[in-house]
Amino acid sequence: MYILKKYETREEMVVQLAQDMITVLEESVDTDGQASWAVSGGNTPKPLFHAMRETDLAWDDITVSLVDDRWVPESHPRSNAAMIKQELLQGKAKQASFLTLYREGKSPFDCADDVNKEYEQQAIPFSSILLGMGPDGHTASLFPKAKGLEEAFHMEKAPTISPIEAIQSPVTGDEILRLSLSARAISQCNHIRMMLTGPEKLEALEQATAEGSDLPIARLMRVLNHPLTIYYAD
Numbered sequence: 001m002y003i004l005k006k007y008e009t010r011e012e013m014v015v016q017l018a019q020d021m022i023t024v025l026e027e028s029v030d031t032d033g034q035a036s037w038a039v040s041g042g043n044t045p046k047p048l049f050h051a052m053r054e055t056d057l058a059w060d061d062i063t064v065s066l067v068d069d070r071w072v073p074e075s076h077p078r079s080n081a082a083m084i085k086q087e088l089l090q091g092k093a094k095q096a097s098f099l100t101l102y103r104e105g106k107s108p109f110d111c112a113d114d115v116n117k118e119y120e121q122q123a124i125p126f127s128s129i130l131l132g133m134g135p136d137g138h139t140a141s142l143f144p145k146a147k148g149l150e151e152a153f154h155m156e157k158a159p160t161i162s163p164i165e166a167i168q169s170p171v172t173g174d175e176i177l178r179l180s181l182s183a184r185a186i187s188q189c190n191h192i193r194m195m196l197t198g199p200e201k202l203e204a205l206e207q208a209t210a211e212g213s214d215l216p217i218a219r220l221m222r223v224l225n226h227p228l229t230i231y232y233a234d
């Protein structure tokens with residue numbers, strides 16, 4: 001179900017994961033003239049973004065997009081789009097194109113079709129997807145028992161982008177409305193990596209993927225074509 005790559009230090013993990021990402025993005029640019037990288041929000045990937053933004057990739061041939069976002073404008077402190085702009089799209093990486101998910105004045109359920117078209121025209125196929133995981137077993141914004149979850153897991157009909165209304169919890173905070181890559185869209189990518197840090201996350205991963213688990217991360221692993229590669233350090 002997953003391959004755990006465990007490192008002694010977070011710094012070492014970041015070096016190795018950055019090299020893994022650089023290799024696949026370079027290969028895509030060399031082969032197709034462009035690369036597409038979908039990245040998660042939250043706090044965990046920030047050190048990776050700091051490493052990536054100073055690398056000599058052909059950033060102007062790379063489209064960065066969001067794995068998921070809260071339904072909030074970029075002025076909101078929990079906007080993933082704002083975090084990516086601040087932490088990744090700086091330095092050399094400033095030349096990358098960026099696709100966001102939030103659209104002002106509409107609900108995610110109203111505008112998912114429009115965003116979906118943009119993603120399908122500009123981001124598909126993804127060269128690489130960087131996932132995170134929450135302590136409740138969510139990944140992307142595929143939250144346990146959320147409205148929209150079953151549609152996002154429909155392996156024939158799910159669009160690339162799925163609207164989600166999560167059940168409010170300490171993990172979601174107030175921002176329960178989201179747009180997320182669907183499980184189907186994630187499963188179509190050949191290079192999917194997850195970054196996890198801290199023993200609490202490791203324990204959460206083990207619990208969430210225990211036999212019989214129906215949490216989104218466990219369900220996602222079951223529909224992927226390859227075991228999920230997880231980079232981890234305490």
Ligand SMILES: O=C1O[C@H](COP(=O)(O)O)[C@@H](O)[C@H](O)[C@H]1O
Pocket residue numbers: 040041042043044045067068069070080131132133134135139140141
């Ligand atoms: O809600 C979210 O949380 C997950 C995990 O975030 P972290 O801060 O615990 O790393 C993140 O992967 C996702 O993009 C975000 O929207």
